[in-house]
Amino acid sequence: MSNEPDLYRPVVGGVRHRTEGQGRPAAGSTVELLCGARYQVSSRTYTTHVYHDCPACDEINQERGDQRA
Numbered sequence: 001m002s003n004e005p006d007l008y009r010p011v012v013g014g015v016r017h018r019t020e021g022q023g024r025p026a027a028g029s030t031v032e033l034l035c036g037a038r039y040q041v042s043s044r045t046y047t048t049h050v051y052h053d054c055p056a057c058d059e060i061n062q063e064r065g066d067q068r069a
């Protein structure tokens, strides 16, 4: 569990998603979330409260992890 890379995980509306990209992309660029949605990176770096992780992103991430194992 500790060898998970530092992937960019944007928070959208209190839901934390997963992406395949490492690090924070440039503001204004669009990233594709694991669950299939798209997210445009904001130029603002305000703190957003995280209510829960996106279940679809977690499920896909888990499936990919199983394939790697």
Ligand SMILES: [Zn+2]
Pocket (backbone or CB within 6 Å): 016, 017, 018, 033, 034, 035, 036, 037, 054, 055, 056, 057
């Ligand atoms: Zn998601």
